[in-house]
Amino acid sequence: MRLILLVLCCLSLQLSAHEMKSAITKVLFNQRTGNIEVMHRFYLHDAEHAVKKLLDKSADLIAKQSTRDSFALYVSSHFQLKSDGQDLKLSLVGNELDGRFFWVYQEVAIPHQLTQLQLRHNSLQSLWPEQVNVVNIEGRGKVKTLKFTPQQQWQQVQLSN
Amino acid sequence: MSYKKSCVALALMLCAQASLADPIAQTKGKFEDKFRQLDESLPTPNIYRNAAGEPGQQYWQQQVDYKIKASLDEEKRRLSGSQTIHYKNNSPYTLKYLWLQLDQNIFKPDSMAEVTSTFGGGSSPNNEMPAKISLDELRNLQFLADHELGYQLDNIKLADGTKLKFVVVGTQMRIDLPKPLKPAESLQFSMDFAFNIVEEDAVSARSGFEHFPDDKRKGGNDIFLFAQWFPRLVAYTDYEAWTNKEFLGSGEFTLEFGDYEVEMTVPADHIVSSTGDLTNASEVLTKEQQQRLEKAKTAKRPVFIVTEQEALENEKDDTDERKTWRFKANNVRDFAWASSRKFIWDAKGYQQGGADQPFVMAMSFYPKEGGDLWKKYSTESVVHTLEVYSRFSFDYPYSVAQSVNGPVGGMEYPMITFNGPRTELQKDGSRTYSQAEKRFLIGVVIHEVGHIYFPMVVNSDERQWTWMDEGLNSFLDGIAGREWDPQIPWGVEARDITDYMKGDQQEPIMTQSDSVTRLGPNAYTKPAVALNILRDVILGRELFDFAFKEYATRWKFKRPTPSDFFRTMEEASGVDLDWFWRGWFYSTDHVDISLDKVYKLQLDTKDPDIDFERRRKEEQDKPMPIFVELNEAEGKTTWVERNKDVTDFYDENDRFTVTNKERNSYQQFLADLEHWERQVFERAIEENKNYYVLNFSNLGGLVMPILLQLTFEDDSVQEMYIPAEIWRKTPDAVSKLIVTDKTLKQVVVDPKWLTADVDVENNHYPRQIIPSRIEAFKREKSKDLVERDIMQDSKTKLKEPKAKD
Ligand SMILES: [Zn+2]
Numbered sequence: 001m002r003l004i005l006l007v008l009c010c011l012s013l014q015l016s017a018h019e020m021k022s023a024i025t026k027v028l029f030n031q032r033t034g035n036i037e038v039m040h041r042f043y044l045h046d047a048e049h050a051v052k053k054l055l056d057k058s059a060d061l062i063a064k065q066s067t068r069d070s071f072a073l074y075v076s077s078h079f080q081l082k083s084d085g086q087d088l089k090l091s092l093v094g095n096e097l098d099g100r101f102f103w104v105y106q107e108v109a110i111p112h113q114l115t116q117l118q119l120r121h122n123s124l125q126s127l128w129p130e131q132v133n134v135v136n137i138e139g140r141g142k143v144k145t146l147k148f149t150p151q152q153q154w155q156q157v158q159l160s161n
Numbered sequence: 162m163s164y165k166k167s168c169v170a171l172a173l174m175l176c177a178q179a180s181l182a183d184p185i186a187q188t189k190g191k192f193e194d195k196f197r198q199l200d201e202s203l204p205t206p207n208i209y210r211n212a213a214g215e216p217g218q219q220y221w222q223q224q225v226d227y228k229i230k231a232s233l234d235e236e237k238r239r240l241s242g243s244q245t246i247h248y249k250n251n252s253p254y255t256l257k258y259l260w261l262q263l264d265q266n267i268f269k270p271d272s273m274a275e276v277t278s279t280f281g282g283g284s285s286p287n288n289e290m291p292a293k294i295s296l297d298e299l300r301n302l303q304f305l306a307d308h309e310l311g312y313q314l315d316n317i318k319l320a321d322g323t324k325l326k327f328v329v330v331g332t333q334m335r336i337d338l339p340k341p342l343k344p345a346e347s348l349q350f351s352m353d354f355a356f357n358i359v360e361e362d363a364v365s366a367r368s369g370f371e372h373f374p375d376d377k378r379k380g381g382n383d384i385f386l387f388a389q390w391f392p393r394l395v396a397y398t399d400y401e402a403w404t405n406k407e408f409l410g411s412g413e414f415t416l417e418f419g420d421y422e423v424e425m426t427v428p429a430d431h432i433v434s435s436t437g438d439l440t441n442a443s444e445v446l447t448k449e450q451q452q453r454l455e456k457a458k459t460a461k462r463p464v465f466i467v468t469e470q471e472a473l474e475n476e477k478d479d480t481d482e483r484k485t486w487r488f489k490a491n492n493v494r495d496f497a498w499a500s501s502r503k504f505i506w507d508a509k510g511y512q513q514g515g516a517d518q519p520f521v522m523a524m525s526f527y528p529k530e531g532g533d534l535w536k537k538y539s540t541e542s543v544v545h546t547l548e549v550y551s552r553f554s555f556d557y558p559y560s561v562a563q564s565v566n567g568p569v570g571g572m573e574y575p576m577i578t579f580n581g582p583r584t585e586l587q588k589d590g591s592r593t594y595s596q597a598e599k600r601f602l603i604g605v606v607i608h609e610v611g612h613i614y615f616p617m618v619v620n621s622d623e624r625q626w627t628w629m630d631e632g633l634n635s636f637l638d639g640i641a642g643r644e645w646d647p648q649i650p651w652g653v654e655a656r657d658i659t660d661y662m663k664g665d666q667q668e669p670i671m672t673q674s675d676s677v678t679r680l681g682p683n684a685y686t687k688p689a690v691a692l693n694i695l696r697d698v699i700l701g702r703e704l705f706d707f708a709f710k711e712y713a714t715r716w717k718f719k720r721p722t723p724s725d726f727f728r729t730m731e732e733a734s735g736v737d738l739d740w741f742w743r744g745w746f747y748s749t750d751h752v753d754i755s756l757d758k759v760y761k762l763q764l765d766t767k768d769p770d771i772d773f774e775r776r777r778k779e780e781q782d783k784p785m786p787i788f789v790e791l792n793e794a795e796g797k798t799t800w801v802e803r804n805k806d807v808t809d810f811y812d813e814n815d816r817f818t819v820t821n822k823e824r825n826s827y828q829q830f831l832a833d834l835e836h837w838e839r840q841v842f843e844r845a846i847e848e849n850k851n852y853y854v855l856n857f858s859n860l861g862g863l864v865m866p867i868l869l870q871l872t873f874e875d876d877s878v879q880e881m882y883i884p885a886e887i888w889r890k891t892p893d894a895v896s897k898l899i900v901t902d903k904t905l906k907q908v909v910v911d912p913k914w915l916t917a918d919v920d921v922e923n924n925h926y927p928r929q930i931i932p933s934r935i936e937a938f939k940r941e942k943s944k945d946l947v948e949r950d951i952m953q954d955s956k957t958k959l960k961e962p963k964a965k966d
Contacts, residue, residue, distance in 0.1 A: 022681055024660045030933055037935045041660070048597040057585040060595040093935055099650030100657075105935045129298050132679060136664050145664035147678075 021046060022132045025079070025121060029110060029139030029159075038090060038106040040075055040123070046131075047071060047102040050124050061102060068095050068102070075104045078123040082154075083114055118156045125150040195864045195892045199739040202747070203724040209399035214728025215715050222720055224249040225394045225419040232426045233385065233500060238370055241355035243316075244391055247419075249347045252397060256342040260403045261334045264389035265356045267408050268310035268364060273331050274409045275305070304363040312392065315353040325350060332408035333395065354392055358385065361568035367413075368579075371568035373503065373528070377477040384504075384528060384567040386579055388497040389414075396622070400722055406624050412674030413623035413630075416494040418718060422487070427500045429482035430475050432467055434506075434526040434565050435498035436576045437490030445486050458510035458522070463540040467506040469529060475502040476529075490575065492558075492718060494620050497574035499565045503528035507536065511544045515556040521547060527566035532584035532592040534602055539564045539580070542606035542645075549641035550614050553706065554713035558618060564606050571605040573612030580605045600649055607645070608638045619713055620720045627674040628746075629723060632688025639689060653689040655917040658682060662751035663861075663919040670746045671723065690917060691745040698915050699741065699866060699885075700734050708733035740885055744863040753861030755923035756910050757894075762852035764845055767830055769823035777817035853899045855908060855926075861919060864888040870912040873903035 028037045051059035051071050059067045072095035081088040093105035121133040133148040141160030206212035208219040231242035267274045317325045326337045361369030368388035374381040396404045396415045404415045450466050457464035508524040525539035547557045563577045570581035582602040584592035611634045621629035642651025661682040677683045696705035711733040731738045869881040910924035922931045
């Protein structure tokens with residue numbers, strides 16, 4: 001195995017009991033809209049502490065739309081879908097604060113004759129090695145769950161119809 | 162506990178999933194008894210824990226008292242101490258050896274936790290992709306390599322000086338007794354111990370030091386948090402004997418109650434916060450500090466014992482002098498403390514009343530980095546927690562309750578908790594905090610102080626069952642949070658856990674802590690949601706709260722196991738909950754009840770003059786055959802239309818025409834009815850009700866009550882609760898007959914999303930399209946007021962309106 005050193009400066013980790021260090025993403029094949037809809041759910045706890053490191057100390061998810069947008073952009077650049085090695089270009093639909101959660105939305109039209117999907121989700125993993133991103137694939141047969149850790153970069157699923 | 166940054170990765174032990182050899186088996190067909198009684202899966206009741214879930218008539222637990230002298234070498238960041246342990250064998254068994262926990266040994270390079278930590282934190286290996294290692298992991302490895310960590314032990318001997326033979330096994334140590342310790346006998350032995358203190362930020366422990374290089378004092382300052390800092394007895398129990406299970410990092414602690422006398426010698430300018438009562442205040446506190454403490458007892462708001470100014474002064478300088486602080490704590494299962502010259506200290510008395518502990522002092526210790534956030538909310542949150550938790554359990558049983566800010570995100574010990582949230586230093590030198598950080602502080606203080614009840618007093622076995630303290634505590638911290646400010650989204654909603662529960666990667670809640678892949682949803686959220694559902698949907702608050710309080714008081718200062726919780730909740734509520742524990746705690750099923758079909762039945766009157774007319778109407782209501790419709794459209798006329806002069810009897814009477822033959826048989830039918838049959842029949846005809854059959858299927862496997870909302874044509878709404886027992890004979894599908902005067906327009910299952918049903922689209926009849934989050938989001942790009950940047954906007958200066966020219 002090749003070892004890649006992630007160079008990140010000045011990380012001092014502040015851990016809170018309520019940081020879940022996990023996110024859950026729903027990848028939904030929505031036949032109504034004809035889109036693959038990607039809905040990422042982060043704990044506000046995690047996201048808030050993350051933006052302070054990713055952006056700056058004045059970042060504030062509750063108070064600032066700009067912080068929310070920046071974080072959504074960050075997430076969208078850390079989640080990828082491929083089919084047969086071809087990138088599926090997801091568009092960033094928006095983001096939303098809902099109770100204890102922060103949501104980021106992306107979507108792309110469902111390609112023709114899609115039989116398998118490769119996914120990667122490494123949001124926050126360069127900040128926290130213990131970050132686990134869980135992805136549920138729904139709307140194509142039984143729910144399939146994938147777990148992404150920093151060492152699990154790309155995973156593939158076969159899709160049923 | 163905390164969510165630990167587990168560089169010490171979860172070692173995924175293979176838990177025996179093999180089906181238990183069940184003597185009773187369904188050997189034909191597919192029937193699964195979701196209501197099968199749990200007794201056969203629970204341990205057999207005995208004289209130590211009975212069938213009611215209570216401590217049995219001969220319940221026992223060991224008593225372990227400690228006298229500890231500790232000394233902090235700040236320069237070397239080393240703690241050394243000596244302790245005398247008094248061990249009372251209350252068990253009916255003779256002990257030939259004692260086991261101790263050496264938690265500091267988890268940091269040794271050859272510890273099981275280190276050696277079995279898997280690269281990738283528990284995910285299965287991936288051979289195709291290049292691996293990544295983060296700076297954090299490297300920092301961790303470097304710290305472990307640069308420092309000699311783990312316990313150094315010496316002088317392990319009996320009171321009379323006899324050296325004791327001992328064997329260290331990882332994070333545990335066996336001490337062999339020269340003479341077996343019989344039931345009711347006591348033993349006193351002592352040892353010296355020392356260890357180098359870990360840097361919490363580097364290795365992620367539940368204690369350690371945090372360095373502040375920018376403080377004015379030369380070389381900066383540290384905050385020291387001490388936990389798992391002395392060799393502690395492994396619990397010896399009636400259900401597992403010695404509960405020795407290697408400390409792997411996730412599974413926390415299984416401990417004995419005892420009395421502690423602890424003295425710690427630290428630099429004279431340090432302030433110490435500790436489990437227990439300070440017994441030599443006059444030696445370590447100034448006159449003024451003692452007076453302030455007195456004043457704090459009756460103060461409305463926290464009183465500073467050490468002010469920020471005084472703490473800043475302390476921070477600047479050094480001293481060669483040392484002070485010894487003495488604390489005494491009775492009936493605690495552990496002992497922790499904190500020490501720093503950086504501490505601001507505030508306190509506020511809380512009169513909780515009651516006979517046991519009418520007065521409690523709530524206190525907080527924090528550096529300037531805690532700032533206003535801590536000054537305003539830490540101690541107040543401590544008091545609020547006591548108010549709420551006591552209502553659900555028992556009066557807070559100790560004299561102090563403390564919140565200490567340091568490098569640990571959140572961790573609990575008897576009478577003392579460590580909590581992480583802080584303010585941020587801005588470029589202009591001010592310290593600010595976001596609304597989110599404020600929520601975290603209040604939330605974490607409530608959570609950690611709540612742990613003083615569960616598991617510090619209700620002493621569950623954390624190493625085995627994380628959910629017993631975290632699940633119960635998350636359930637209660639949600640309640641306490643809502644009582645602090647219902648506007649803040651604290652609680653655990655049923656819908657928060659559906660994505661986890663519907664997935665195909667999870668373990669049952671009843672899984673040993675170190676084998677759980679994601680402790681957050683598994684041991685915190687899911688059990689807390691389950692308890693919320695039990696309280697607000699299944700039992701109702703009156704039954705639930707009574708049973709829960711019964712559990713807490715039964716096991717106060719004792720050691721409950723999961724079966725004691727399950728049995729007590731069932732026994733005290735009077736409701737059979739075995740199906741609930743099976744579904745939520747013993748399985749990985751999820752909730753997905755689908756309302757597949759609704760159809761209407763009509764009662765035949767048997768009166769041909771009524772029924773035949775109904776049939777005729779039904780026939781007429783059927784759509785016209787397309788052939789006929791197209792012929793008409795083409796303007797084709799039929800033979801009958803063209804030849805109207807040719808008719809007979811059947812042109813006047815169709816097949817629904819009633820004759821006296823039918824009328825006679827109807828009268829005969831009535832005459833043949835028994836008296837009671839005629840009464841029932843006539844009443845049913847007269848009432849002319851609507852009969853609806855609702856077909857449900859259980860797609861998720863977890864049986865749950867069916868919460869129905871019926872909407873009728875006149876727009877009236879009726880709520881209906883069908884207990885889970887409806888599934889007992891056919892757990893996959895059931896039909897329910899609903900009789901009503903009204904005409905049914907719509908049926909919804911679980912309209913308020915209370916049951917964690919993972920698919921709400923199939924809860925509607927007629928089917929309703931439930932938009933995905935993205936669809937909903939696009940529909941109303943929220944113009945929510947929360948979106949305003951109030952902090953920024955509030956800086957706007959008031960302007961005079963511009964006068965018109
Ligand atoms: Zn906890």
